[in-house]
Amino acid sequence: xxxxxxxxxxxxxxxxxxxxxxxxxxxxxxxxxxxxxxxxxxxxxxxxxxxxxxxxxxxxxxxxxxxxxxxxxxxxxxxxxxxxxxxxxxxxxxxxxxxxxxxxxxxxxxxxx
Amino acid sequence: xxxxxxxxxxxxxxxxxxxxxxxxxxxxxxxxxxxxxxxxxxxxxxxxxxxxxxxxxxxxxxxxxxxxxxxxxxxxxxxxxxxxxxxxxxxxxxxxxxxxxxxxxxxxxxxxxx
Numbered sequence: 001x002x003x004x005x006x007x008x009x010x011x012x013x014x015x016x017x018x019x020x021x022x023x024x025x026x027x028x029x030x031x032x033x034x035x036x037x038x039x040x041x042x043x044x045x046x047x048x049x050x051x052x053x054x055x056x057x058x059x060x061x062x063x064x065x066x067x068x069x070x071x072x073x074x075x076x077x078x079x080x081x082x083x084x085x086x087x088x089x090x091x092x093x094x095x096x097x098x099x100x101x102x103x104x105x106x107x108x109x110x111x112x113x
Numbered sequence: 114x115x116x117x118x119x120x121x122x123x124x125x126x127x128x129x130x131x132x133x134x135x136x137x138x139x140x141x142x143x144x145x146x147x148x149x150x151x152x153x154x155x156x157x158x159x160x161x162x163x164x165x166x167x168x169x170x171x172x173x174x175x176x177x178x179x180x181x182x183x184x185x186x187x188x189x190x191x192x193x194x195x196x197x198x199x200x201x202x203x204x205x206x207x208x209x210x211x212x213x214x215x216x217x218x219x220x221x222x223x224x225x226x227x
Binding site: 034036041042043044045046049087100101102103104105106 | 155
């Protein structure tokens with residue numbers, strides 16, 4: 001069963017912020033939210049992860065709601081190179097047997113000029 | 114630069130052949146994973162390994178086996194290749210317990226079985 005729900009596709013104009021939503025209403029207390037992206041014909045690339053506080057790195061910002069049932073990945077100034085499939089994944093932040101990353105179908109973000 | 118290297122970018126094999134897909138990582142990671150990716154189905158986990166000589170089945174292990182004789186190398190084996198195993202295969206690795214810090218993926222092997 002899918003633990004996250006994401007829109008199938010989104011469009012964004014180059015230079016504008018891209019806000020990608022993710023619903024994870026059944027998230028457990030020990031589960032983190034991870035975001036990956038996959039550019040065409042490449043392996044997925046880690047973007048960011050968080051537990052309950054907002055996080056920011058050089059690639060993106062992650063906003064997690066107070067009830068932790070949803071989150072938003074923000075690419076502040078989208079470029080054409082950000083066109084990719086974006087995956088939102090929840091899992092515990094520990095290594096245990098049976099807790100490998102499970103990818104859904106993600107959101108296809110198309111950035112246009 | 115840390116890497117996960119998959120031995121072949123493109124591979125064409127005949128039905129019934131035994132196929133080996135190799136993956137090597139140079140990050141001293143304990144965990145390694147094999148996924149396949151098909152249009153409309155996303156990434157699906159085949160097998161993973163948390164230590165040398167250890168393996169765990171993922172969601173779709175049927176028709177596949179794996180080998181991890183050394184920490185840096187994780188091989189995916191198609192015992193008798195079939196056309197429905199035509200796919201993109203992705204290898205990944207990550208550090209071991211206790212903290213999970215994300216996966217590093219290889220560039221993938223596009224396998225065609227004819």
